[in-house]
Amino acid sequence: MKYSYFPGCSLKATGRAYEESFLSLCKALDMEMEELENWNCCGATSFMSVEMGAAYALTIRNLAIAEKAGLDMVAPCGGCYGILLKADHYYKKYPTVHESAVKSLKTEGLEYKGTVRVRHPLDVLASDLPPRALRSKVKKPLKGLKVACYYGCRFVRPIAPFDDMHNPETMDLLLKTVGARIVDYTMKGKCCGGAMSGAMPNVAQEMTYLILRAAERAEADVVATACPLCQFNLEAYQDEIRAAHPDLKPIPVVYFTQLLGVALGLDATATALNRQIVPVEPILREKGILADEKKQPATAGV
Amino acid sequence: MSSIQRQIRFESDRDPGFADEIRAMPGCELIDRCIQCATCSGVCPVSTYMELTPRRIIELTRNGFKQDVLNANTIWICTSCYECQVECPKEIGITDVMYALKTKAIQAGVEPKHLGPPVLFKEFYNMVRKTGRMSETQLAVRSFIKSNPMQMWGMKWLGLRLLKTGRFSVKLEHMPKPSVLHTALDHADRIDGRRAK
Ligand code: SF4
Ligand code: SF4
Numbered sequence: 001m002k003y004s005y006f007p008g009c010s011l012k013a014t015g016r017a018y019e020e021s022f023l024s025l026c027k028a029l030d031m032e033m034e035e036l037e038n039w040n041c042c043g044a045t046s047f048m049s050v051e052m053g054a055a056y057a058l059t060i061r062n063l064a065i066a067e068k069a070g071l072d073m074v075a076p077c078g079g080c081y082g083i084l085l086k087a088d089h090y091y092k093k094y095p096t097v098h099e100s101a102v103k104s105l106k107t108e109g110l111e112y113k114g115t116v117r118v119r120h121p122l123d124v125l126a127s128d129l130p131p132r133a134l135r136s137k138v139k140k141p142l143k144g145l146k147v148a149c150y151y152g153c154r155f156v157r158p159i160a161p162f163d164d165m166h167n168p169e170t171m172d173l174l175l176k177t178v179g180a181r182i183v184d185y186t187m188k189g190k191c192c193g194g195a196m197s198g199a200m201p202n203v204a205q206e207m208t209y210l211i212l213r214a215a216e217r218a219e220a221d222v223v224a225t226a227c228p229l230c231q232f233n234l235e236a237y238q239d240e241i242r243a244a245h246p247d248l249k250p251i252p253v254v255y256f257t258q259l260l261g262v263a264l265g266l267d268a269t270a271t272a273l274n275r276q277i278v279p280v281e282p283i284l285r286e287k288g289i290l291a292d293e294k295k296q297p298a299t300a301g302v
Numbered sequence: 303m304s305s306i307q308r309q310i311r312f313e314s315d316r317d318p319g320f321a322d323e324i325r326a327m328p329g330c331e332l333i334d335r336c337i338q339c340a341t342c343s344g345v346c347p348v349s350t351y352m353e354l355t356p357r358r359i360i361e362l363t364r365n366g367f368k369q370d371v372l373n374a375n376t377i378w379i380c381t382s383c384y385e386c387q388v389e390c391p392k393e394i395g396i397t398d399v400m401y402a403l404k405t406k407a408i409q410a411g412v413e414p415k416h417l418g419p420p421v422l423f424k425e426f427y428n429m430v431r432k433t434g435r436m437s438e439t440q441l442a443v444r445s446f447i448k449s450n451p452m453q454m455w456g457m458k459w460l461g462l463r464l465l466k467t468g469r470f471s472v473k474l475e476h477m478p479k480p481s482v483l484h485t486a487l488d489h490a491d492r493i494d495g496r497r498a499k
């Protein structure tokens with residue numbers, strides 16, 4: 001199975017654990033990801049807030065390049081995924097968007113016919129693998145690990161091609177397949193704050209606090225995410241949140257691809273667990289999923 | 303925004319042409335269907351911080367109260383999470399209306415000059431137009447300098463945590479060939495709802 005791969009900007013920076021774990025997982029499952037040539041930023045929410053015509057043209061340019069490659073286009077970042085999907089939809093629905101993008105693409109000799117299928121790793125892993133392909137490769141089932149799957153917005157809003165808009169569960173099913181126990185909690189589709197974490201930290205941290213607290217109350221050991229911005233907002237500000245809400249205990253927030261990698265027995269570089277700010281290894285060891293750390297050689301005299 | 307202002311809206315405050323401009327923008331064509339049920343305000347995770355709730359934004363927009371909606375903090379607090387949009391019983395593109403109003407406010411030059419979100423959006427826009435990619439650290443630093451320089455000091459621990467986990471990068475990323483993008487974007491239309499000449 002071969003796909004066009006659209007990494008987006010975050011997967012090359014703060015979200016690199018997502019890229020590392022996702023690409024290793026693909027390798028282990030014989031899925032080939034070919035990075036799109038000379039791709040550009042999807043525009044996220046910011047570009048669209050400043051200039052709409054150029055914003056759609058910017059996003060659609062990536063679709064046009066993917067169309068030339070002729071493969072499904074996989075975008076792991078929730079933001080990129082949702083924006084690509086919406087741009088494709090609006091390109092077909094609104095003549096203003098269409099005309100503007102056509103003019104823009106022409107300058108590069110590109111055109112977009114509208115045939116690209118934009119996919120998310122959750123979708124691809126849940127739908128494209130032969131039955132039992134994932135289960136049969138499990139070496140270390142995530143037995144006893146209680147996971148709160150966090151979806152946030154973009155996989156199902158405003159367009160939901162592969163999951164239920166109001167109660168998504170693809171991630172639940174994937175992680176159940178590898179042995180995890182999924183906890184039920186009320187905040188799995190609430191917004192993580194998105195770009196507000198940098199622009200209005202007090203507002204965003206209140207939002208993430210409510211999500212983390214709900215996961216904690218559901219007795220989750222770990223929160224699983226499928227978007228670099230969600231992962232960042234939920235994990236990176238826990239110290240700051242605790243200043244206002246001392247009741248919040250540190251809770252590891254990982255990418256679902258890291259957990260799948262652990263279950264498949266992939267090595268530490270492949271699962272990129274060392275990139276966690278709130279370490280996840282201790283709980284994985286406690287549950288017997290990861291082996292205990294090598295015994296430290298005894299040091300003489302101490 | 304803290305100055306004393308008239309609290310009653312007059313007919314003469316309306317700009318019906320403005321409502322038409324918004325209706326003509328992608329995703330905003332259905333605002334007249336709104337039944338003022340306030341589902342949008344109810345599900346919005348940040349409506350508690352807004353001067354005008356999403357329901358009021360829709361009502362004021364379709365009636366042409368341009369100044370009210372362009373000057374409300376609402377449009378900058380909206381995180382574009384689409385919850386209002388997918389829950390609206392009349393399937394109104396509320397998030398798209400918020401986007402439309404943001405672009406209008408920036409065009410009119412009335413966006414708050416030191417508020418985090420508009421500063422971030424403009425820095426992001428300039429960076430991506432130039433390099434074709436977004437560089438997180440550079441973007442954060444540039445936005446903080448223009449909005450809230452003191453905040454950078456508070457961010458030092460975050461920087462350290464990212465550094466320790468190998469997730470920090472100060473490099474300015476760019477496409478291998480950004481020039482093709484410059485030309486391409488220069489040829490896109492401004493979709494701002496005004497009829498082309
Ligand atoms: S949910 Fe829709 S119909 Fe109800 S007030 Fe909001 S925009 Fe109007
Ligand atoms: S898209 Fe904006 S207005 Fe709508 S629910 Fe989300 S934050 Fe609120």
